[in-house]
Amino acid sequence: MFAVTAFAVLIALGIALARAFMGPTVFDRILAVNSVGTKTVLLIAVLGFLTGRPDFLDIAIVYALINFIGVVAVLKYVKYGDVAHSGTSEDG
Numbered sequence: 001m002f003a004v005t006a007f008a009v010l011i012a013l014g015i016a017l018a019r020a021f022m023g024p025t026v027f028d029r030i031l032a033v034n035s036v037g038t039k040t041v042l043l044i045a046v047l048g049f050l051t052g053r054p055d056f057l058d059i060a061i062v063y064a065l066i067n068f069i070g071v072v073a074v075l076k077y078v079k080y081g082d083v084a085h086s087g088t089s090e091d092g
Contacts, residue, residue: 002046002049002050003050005046006043006046006047006050009039009042009043009046010043012039013036013039013040013043016032016035016036016039017032017036019032019035020032020033020036026078027078030071030074030075030078033071033074034067034071037063037064037067037070037071038064038067040063040067041060041061041063041064041067042060044056044059044060044063045057045060048060
């Protein structure tokens with residue numbers, strides 16, 4: 001059962017990668033890369049259970065956090081041109 005699930009996640013991962021390369025806008029590509037990261041987390045978790053090593057869930061959780069922070073940083077850079085931008089106006 002886990003092998004079928006891993007295969008399905010790999011197919012979805014391939015579709016998301018295709019979308020990342022063909023996306024018409026940068027935001028479509030960022031969303032596709034975020035989707036690839038999420039599917040990678042799912043694949044790590046499924047492979048952990050497939051091999052009988054549920055400690056892979058810890059690795060999947062860390063990867064999910066890194067994926068989230070990375071996507072937020074990229075979106076902030078695309079919107080403001082600077083990752084250190086606070087998001088408030090500088091006019092006061």
